[in-house]
Amino acid sequence: MAKDRARPFSRKHRKYWFTVTGGMLLIGLLNVGIGMCAYKAPTRNPERIQLVLPPPGTPENAPPGTIGLGEIPAPVMRAFAVAYPRRIPAARKLTVRSETVYELSFTDAGKTTVASYRPDGRLLDAR
Structure with missing residues (x-):
């Protein structure tokens, strides 16, 4: 006797295809919409970040010397x-x-x- 396996594309599960697929598409569209509203264009003249690093092996807040x-x-x-x-x-x-x-x-x-x-x-x- 064959095992009873889940068959997602069977007639039994067909009624869930549209609701699940439609929900996923709706969530994707909402994510794209939020991303478009929250996006800010970069400035024309970006500032370069200058790193100031202590010498290797120096603990944080080390006293002078x-x-x-x-x-x-x-x-x-x-x-x-x-x-x-x-x-x-x-x-x-x-x-x-x-x-x-x-x-x-x-x-x-x-x-x-x-x-x-x-x-x-x-x-x-x-x-």
């Missing part, structure tokens, strides 16, 4: 990794009395630790 991890000198990063293993720092490059200082900070359990290093990797201050 913030640098990316790739810009930290190797001796400074090595000294930080020895003193604070398994920590990823946020770095700032400052100039104090004509000397470059790198401030590396991290937060652990709600406490922020800041360590200041010279470019050769010597620790200046840790707080």
Whole structure:
């Protein structure tokens, strides 16, 4: 015995063809009408959008002097990794009395630790 399958084009379903097709056409015409009413022609002289992007790796609302991890000198990063293993720092490059200082900070359990290093990797201050 053959399975009783739905036959959308059978006599039984013929009475729904016109209503369903007519409804779909009506919805399509309404969509086209709304689109025609809502369309606004573009201006003749479009303005070019100028993007101002921060350097890659810079967090949003970063304080002045913030640098990316790739810009930290190797001796400074090595000294930080020895003193604070398994920590990823946020770095700032400052100039104090004509000397470059790198401030590396991290937060652990709600406490922020800041360590200041010279470019050769010597620790200046840790707080």
